[in-house]
Structure formats: structure tokens, C-alpha cells
Amino acid sequence: MLTYIEPLYRPPSEADSLILQVTIGCSYNRCSFCSMYRSKRYEERSWDEIKAEIDYASQEYPNTRRVFLADGDALNIKTEYMLSILDYLYRSFPKLERVSCYAMPKNLLQKSREELVALKDAGLKLLYIGIESGSDTVLRKVTKGATSKGIVEGCLKAKSAGIQLSCMLILGLGGRRYSKEHALESARVSSIIAPEYLAALTLLLDDVVRDEFMSKFGEPFEPLSDIEILDELKMLVEHIEPIDDKKIIFRANHASNPYPIKAVLPDDRARTMALIDELKARPDRLKASYLRRF
């Protein structure tokens, strides 16, 4: 049977995928806003464990088309090991079309382009990457362990290897003081990377990390109101200009967002900005804060 070590997270778009836990926790686990894996110590599951799970799942769910490799940064595992897992997955599930996982910018920087090409050729087709912000000030204050330069370098390397990217930003992450810088720099970095998918979540601090977040921020953190979040989102949408005429499928429809927004950028820019203005004028249309979760 499949044994999950809780808590288990997956992107909303992997709701119908088989989740296979190849690592436990996050190899970094120090982003000050993130409580997801605080209860876990990072480790990689043994080949015997992973093989047994694949053997079981291939009997129970033989028609599996998509597999998501958990936990927080499964791409941290050595390339050879990941290639073995991918090979066994595709041999075990004849209808398998796509394997994906979360990755940190650091994971991408630590692998060569050739390694990423090998992983893509072996069927690792999509990476979910939390870039959170394009602002180096904000990245430093939330102890992301990454710079905007490293994020761009890592993401472009993955893209040049043919791997699709789904990147995530967090609205409100810089508080009131850095809101403009956060929006503009996030738009700049997103435009250069031009990921296939871009999601803007909204900051919601779990009690487990609240004090740590405030203290690491290094100055009083002023959270954004719903209207200010919409202002930040509008500034982001206004300034995303994907390079080489690329299109970005943009989503701000996570459970943490005050209102679900979907767009293709830059085509839907004007419509999306007009919608945001409408929402600012009608805050009663926003989701109640107690219904939101990160």
C-alpha cells in the first residue's frame, strides 16, 4: 500500500495525479513564511521503499497518466537516482504521460544542463518552483536562500533543457513597505523566465512561523489589506511582459487568494486590470478571510 508521511502537499493542478513520496520534507526548510515541512526532517526514501510503492500503485492504478513526486524539493535527489525512479515509473505505468515535482532554484543551480536534459528525456516534464518574489530585498528578508539572479539562471537552465515550469509568487510577501518593489521586480523576473504557468498566491502566515517571520524580516512588517493586495496584483499584471512574445498562463486562484483570477498574459492584461479595479470597488465580492488558507 502507499504510505504517506504527513503532512503531504501537492499543487492544486496535481489533484488527479498519483502522488509518490520520494523525499520527506524540504532539504532547506528555512523560508521564514513556510510552515509546510517544519514537522519533518529531510530524508530521501530508499529504493526498496519507492519500488514497493510503485509496484503496489501499478497494480491498483494501472491507468495512471500523471505522477507527482513529493515532498518539498524532490529534485534535490541525485540525478542518477531520479533517473532510476523515472525509468521504473514509465516501465510500470504504460499510460504514464507526465512526471512532475516541486523544485527549489538551488536544485536547478546544482544540476548541469545535461543532467536536466537527461531528466526531461526520462519523462520529468514539469517543475513547480516557488520563486516567491523577484525582489532581492524581499527574498533576503524572508530567508528564501535564493537571489533573483540565481532564480533566473536556474529557471532558464531548466527551460533550455525543455522542462516546463510552473512558478509561484506570493502577494503581500514584502509587506506595505516593499509592495511596489516586490510587484515590479517579480514582474521583471517572471517576464525574463516566461514560465508556461505562473501562480500568484497570497501570504497567510501560519502560527507556527509567525514570530520567526516577523523577527527575520528585520523591521516591523505591515501586512497588506485586501485592497492593497489587489493593488499589488494589478501592478504585477500590468508589468509582466514575457520575453520573445511568449504567453504565460497566469493564475491567482489559489485557496489563499481573495478572488479567483485566471488570465493569459499579456493578452488578457487589460481585462484583468479592469476586473481588479471592479473588485476594489466591490470588496464584498472578495472571499471572507476565514475561508482562505495557504
Ligand code: SF4
Ligand atoms: S518554501 Fe519551499 S524551499 Fe522554502 S521551506 Fe517551504 S518547501 Fe522549502
